[in-house]
Structure formats: structure tokens, C-alpha cells
């Protein structure tokens with residue numbers, strides 16, 4: 001269930017980045033895409049599924065972490081965890097919580113403003129927010145953390161669903177790394193570009 005909800009959120013990230021990249025085409029294209037996302041009935045229903053997917057993934061992640069800790073109440077006297085696991089895999093809970101904090105900030109400034117505020121031009125909202133260097137810095141740090149989270153999460157999801165068999169191992173690992181870089185860089189380029197633009 002953790003992997004399925006993760007794969008669902010991965011799909012969301014692809015769609016979200018795809019829509020956001022239209023910012024580079026121009027104001028009308030981005031506002032058109034944004035309007036479509038805000039009014040299409042299928043997307044409206046999917047927003048509730050998306051919220052449920054996020055909440056489920058977060059609760060399950062915290063529950064799994066607590067369960068893991070409880071299963072070893074007495075710590076190893078000597079433990080070299082780095083010998084057989086990566087930094088990203090051992091810190092999923094921390095990168096996950098930091099990405100969650102980013103999402104709260106992001107929803108407050110974008111989603112809430114567009115849905116319940118006085119915003120009539122989504123393009124203006126996005127490009128104006130990225131004029132603030134502190135904001136851009138927070139965003140880029142969050143995207144790097146998201147990339148780290150995905151660098152383990154992607155291949156871990158494929159392991160959980162049984163698709164990380166020796167035949168596909170290299171492919172899944174490479175795809176996971178490529179996807180993580182694509183997401184982290186893709187979102188970062190938007191924030192940095194509109195700071196300077």
C-alpha cells in the first residue's frame with residue numbers, strides 16, 4: 001500500500017511538473033492549463049483522491065517508522081548501517097517530513113490563494129512569488145530533498161511490488177535516479193528562472 005500510494009504520488013508529480021513547465025511557453029498557455037486543471041470535472045474528483053493519497057502515504061510512513069523503531073528497542077552495540085544501505089533510504093522519514101512542511105507552505109501560497117483568494121491570474125501569482133530570493137531558496141532546498149526522497153522511494157516501490165527482479169534491477173535503479181534528477185531539476189529550474197526573469 002505504501003508503494004502503490006508512492007507510485008500514485010509519482011504520477012501526480014509528473015503531471016504537476018508537466019503543467020508547470022508550460023510557464024516557459026507563456027502566460028496564456030500556463031493560465032489555460034491551470035484553468036483546465038481547476039475546472040475539469042475529472043481533475044476535481046482526482047483532487048480528493050490525491051489528498052487521500054497524500055494523507056495515506058504520510059500516515060503509513062510515520063506508522064512504519066514507529067514500527068521499525070519499536071522492533072529494536074535495544075540498540076546495536078556497534079552498527080555500521082552505511083555498509084549496506086544508502087543515506088536516502090535511512091532518512092526517508094526526515095526527508096518526507098521536510099517535504100510535507102514544504103507542501104503546507106506551498107498549498108497556503110498557491111492552492112488556497114487560487115481557490116479561495118482574489119487571484120485572477122495564476123501566472124502572475126507564480127512569477128511574483130519567485131521574485132523573493134528567500135522563497136526561491138526554500139523551494140529549491142525542498143526540491144533537492146524531494147529528489148533525495150524519490151531516489152530511494154522510486155526503486156523501493158518497485159521492490160515492494162515485486163518488479164525489482166535481477167533482470168530489471170539496473171533498469172529500475174537507473175530509471176529511479178533519472179526520475180529523481182528530472183523532478184528536482186525540473187521544478188528548481190522554474191523557481192530559479194522566474195527569479196532572474
Ligand code: HEM
Pocket residue numbers: 016020034037038047099103106107110111114115122126143146187188190191
Ligand atoms: C516550481 C515548482 C512548483 C510550482 C510553480 C507549483 C505551482 C502550483 C500551483 C499554481 C498550484 C495551484 C493549482 C490550482 O489549484 O489551480 C499548485 C498546487 C499544488 N501543488 Fe504545486 N507547484 C510546484 C511544485 C510542487 C511540488 C514539488 C509538489 C509536491 C511535492 C507540489 C504539490 C502541489 C499540490 C499537492 C497542489 C494541490 C493540488 C492541485 O491543485 O493540483 N507542487 N502548485
